[in-house]
Amino acid sequence: MAEGAAFTERELDIMSVLWREGSATVAEVRDGLSDGVVYTTVLKMLQILEEKGMVRHEQEGRAYRYFPIVEPSEAAGHALARIVDKIFHGSAELTLARLVSGRKLQPDEVVRMKALLDEARSEGDES
Numbered sequence: 001m002a003e004g005a006a007f008t009e010r011e012l013d014i015m016s017v018l019w020r021e022g023s024a025t026v027a028e029v030r031d032g033l034s035d036g037v038v039y040t041t042v043l044k045m046l047q048i049l050e051e052k053g054m055v056r057h058e059q060e061g062r063a064y065r066y067f068p069i070v071e072p073s074e075a076a077g078h079a080l081a082r083i084v085d086k087i088f089h090g091s092a093e094l095t096l097a098r099l100v101s102g103r104k105l106q107p108d109e110v111v112r113m114k115a116l117l118d119e120a121r122s123e124g125d126e127s
Helices: 009-021 026-032 039-051 072-086 092-100 107-126
Strands: 055-060 063-068
Touching (some): 009 063, 009 072, 026 039, 026 063, 039 063
16 A cells, blocks of 8 residues: 555445455445445446555456455554554554443453454563
């Protein structure tokens, strides 16, 4: 994903369909969206995503089939970094507190989270 590139809410909706399905035509993306957006809007958004280098297309009969280029994990990392910077002013502690507050965590989730925190601390000690 290009440095500084970010998805709008509608782009993320469309990418979610592509990630879930692996690929889709404009009509299939439209069907995968929950709010009845019109065909031409979906087409334009896919063209914008292609210009941004987020998707590519291949001819399939009379239609184009769109494929995601950007992986969900890459988009998630970028989106989360923006949230941490903009909402939590760069604080990992405040971000984590918000993520876990009010949620019932399974014991194995807590163990994995502690391991991630220990690993992050060790990496910080080595710097």
